[in-house]
Amino acid sequence: MFIIKLGGSVITDKSKVQSFKEEITNRLASEIKRANKKTIIIHGAGSFGHIIAKKYDLNAGLKNEDQLHGFSLTHAMVQKLNSLVLKSLHRYNISAVSIPPHSVLKLNNHNYSKFDNVIFKDYLDLGLIPVTFGDVVLDEKLGFSICSGDLLIELLANYFKPDKVIFVIDEDGLYSSNPKTDKNAKLIHELKLNDLLQLSTTLDSHADVTGGMGGKIASIKYLAELGIDTILLNGNKPDRLYKVLMGENVISTKVFGDRK
Amino acid sequence: MFIIKLGGSVITDKSKVQSFKEEITNRLASEIKRANKKTIIIHGAGSFGHIIAKKYDLNAGLKNEDQLHGFSLTHAMVQKLNSLVLKSLHRYNISAVSIPPHSVLKLNNHNYSKFDNVIFKDYLDLGLIPVTFGDVVLDEKLGFSICSGDLLIELLANYFKPDKVIFVIDEDGLYSSNPKTDKNAKLIHELKLNDLLQLSTTLDSHADVTGGMGGKIASIKYLAELGIDTILLNGNKPDRLYKVLMGENVISTKVFGDRK
Numbered sequence: 001m002f003i004i005k006l007g008g009s010v011i012t013d014k015s016k017v018q019s020f021k022e023e024i025t026n027r028l029a030s031e032i033k034r035a036n037k038k039t040i041i042i043h044g045a046g047s048f049g050h051i052i053a054k055k056y057d058l059n060a061g062l063k064n065e066d067q068l069h070g071f072s073l074t075h076a077m078v079q080k081l082n083s084l085v086l087k088s089l090h091r092y093n094i095s096a097v098s099i100p101p102h103s104v105l106k107l108n109n110h111n112y113s114k115f116d117n118v119i120f121k122d123y124l125d126l127g128l129i130p131v132t133f134g135d136v137v138l139d140e141k142l143g144f145s146i147c148s149g150d151l152l153i154e155l156l157a158n159y160f161k162p163d164k165v166i167f168v169i170d171e172d173g174l175y176s177s178n179p180k181t182d183k184n185a186k187l188i189h190e191l192k193l194n195d196l197l198q199l200s201t202t203l204d205s206h207a208d209v210t211g212g213m214g215g216k217i218a219s220i221k222y223l224a225e226l227g228i229d230t231i232l233l234n235g236n237k238p239d240r241l242y243k244v245l246m247g248e249n250v251i252s253t254k255v256f257g258d259r260k
Numbered sequence: 261m262f263i264i265k266l267g268g269s270v271i272t273d274k275s276k277v278q279s280f281k282e283e284i285t286n287r288l289a290s291e292i293k294r295a296n297k298k299t300i301i302i303h304g305a306g307s308f309g310h311i312i313a314k315k316y317d318l319n320a321g322l323k324n325e326d327q328l329h330g331f332s333l334t335h336a337m338v339q340k341l342n343s344l345v346l347k348s349l350h351r352y353n354i355s356a357v358s359i360p361p362h363s364v365l366k367l368n369n370h371n372y373s374k375f376d377n378v379i380f381k382d383y384l385d386l387g388l389i390p391v392t393f394g395d396v397v398l399d400e401k402l403g404f405s406i407c408s409g410d411l412l413i414e415l416l417a418n419y420f421k422p423d424k425v426i427f428v429i430d431e432d433g434l435y436s437s438n439p440k441t442d443k444n445a446k447l448i449h450e451l452k453l454n455d456l457l458q459l460s461t462t463l464d465s466h467a468d469v470t471g472g473m474g475g476k477i478a479s480i481k482y483l484a485e486l487g488i489d490t491i492l493l494n495g496n497k498p499d500r501l502y503k504v505l506m507g508e509n510v511i512s513t514k515v516f517g518d519r520k
Contacts, residue, residue, distance in 0.1 A: 128328055
């Protein structure tokens with residue numbers, strides 16, 4: 001069983017509001033269909049969530065009535081993105097079912113408090129592919145806050161213990177430094193938990209509102225500690241996702257789960 | 261506190277696939293905003309749900325793999341309708357949050373088995389307007405089945421004990437016979453539980469796949485037994501919903517809750 005995270009910057013153009021990358025998402029859907037594995041799909045909110053969430057400062061929690069409207073708008077926008085992702089999956093006859101975090105997850109001061117894993121299991125057992133996504137959610141301390149796709153990965157991976165977690169991102173994998181600003185940045189092909197601990201500080205420059213690469217590294221560390229292998233691969237390059245699902249080698253970063 | 265059911269035949273054209281009545285839904289949203297009451301909104305699936313659900317015989321439960329695709333398509337279609345309803349609500353600055361039944365409700369052979377009322381309460385307490393809708397859901401006995409908006413009303417009314425449940429339908433209220441086929445049909449202005457028990461048999465001809473008027477009568481009976489007042493009113497006529505929310509009289513059918 002696999003958990004696939006389709007990064008917000010792969011399926012949307014993060015610089016433009018509500019800009020869905022339909023062609024790329026269609027191709028990724030076709031690769032998931034071809035591989036035909038038991039999967040849970042998580043997608044980022046990308047430009048459908050971050051811009052309004054930032055405008056209303058939603059991650060800081062409830063401070064004024066206006067933010068309730070921001071919460072409502074953000075949730076509707078990520079639902080819209082989710083409908084577009086579903087459309088791509090349906091194009092390739094993938095029987096997906098969406099589980100919006102705001103109806104099954106509660107945080108407490110940004111940390112996990114309550115999550116209904118069982119609903120994901122029920123749909124998987126029935127033969128459906130659960131799809132979930134970065135969302136605004138209830139927060140017992142703050143009123144509400146933001147749940148990133150990366151937190152969902154941690155919760156679901158902990159429960160399902162998947163064979164692999166696959167991060168589909170807009171770079172070939174993890175680099176020795178930020179490849180967008182440093183042309184000497186080198187792709188790291190393989191990593192172990194210890195290497196990861198050293199790497200973290202180097203990559204802080206990648207951070208975005210929901211944690212970005214910084215949040216991702218923390219999640220990957222968590223997965224490695226659970227003994228789960230993670231692969232980061234470039235979703236813009238055809239067939240990499242398909243091949244990884246089929247157990248083949250591609251240009252990517254593999255992080256080996258810690259097997260004590 | 262009110263529970264408002266926006267009937268599928270009011271917000272969609274039931275004879276055409278995916279035909280949303282935007283103008284009517286916008287006006288109803290404006291009436292809800294003007295009245296400014298604490299509310300839960302439930303909407304039918306109308307032509308976004310019934311047609312595919314019927315094609316794949318989803319209410320009979322899982323019998324073949326093809327139906328999983330039907331489940332997935334139906335859920336995506338009602339999510340699309342829900343996004344359109346949200347858009348109408350946002351047009352009038354209503355801070356709504358959608359709770360899809362398929363992520364919080366489980367049936368057992370069509371009957372209620374598990375439902376998360378608390379998530380509705382949490383959002384209400386925060387100041388948001390929960391919105392839910394007719395949907396495909398998990399069924400412990402059948403694999404899956406259909407949850408009608410009317411079942412949602414029963415579950416939510418039982419938990420929240422609202423001041424009134426308002427059915428926004430495409431007729432002025434309940435009639436002595438089917439007003440679509442019998443021009444001598446008379447609008448019934450007021451009813452008590454006992455009258456309702458007598459009326460039921462007369463109205464069987466209204467039935468549709470999710471229970472239709474027959475299902476509605478059963479729900480209203482259930483509400484009356486709980487001591488909750490129900491009003492059925494015509495959503496195609498301006499201001500009736502607004503006036504009822506403000507406690508004014510309009511052309512409608514009132515069913516008085518049984519106060520023992």
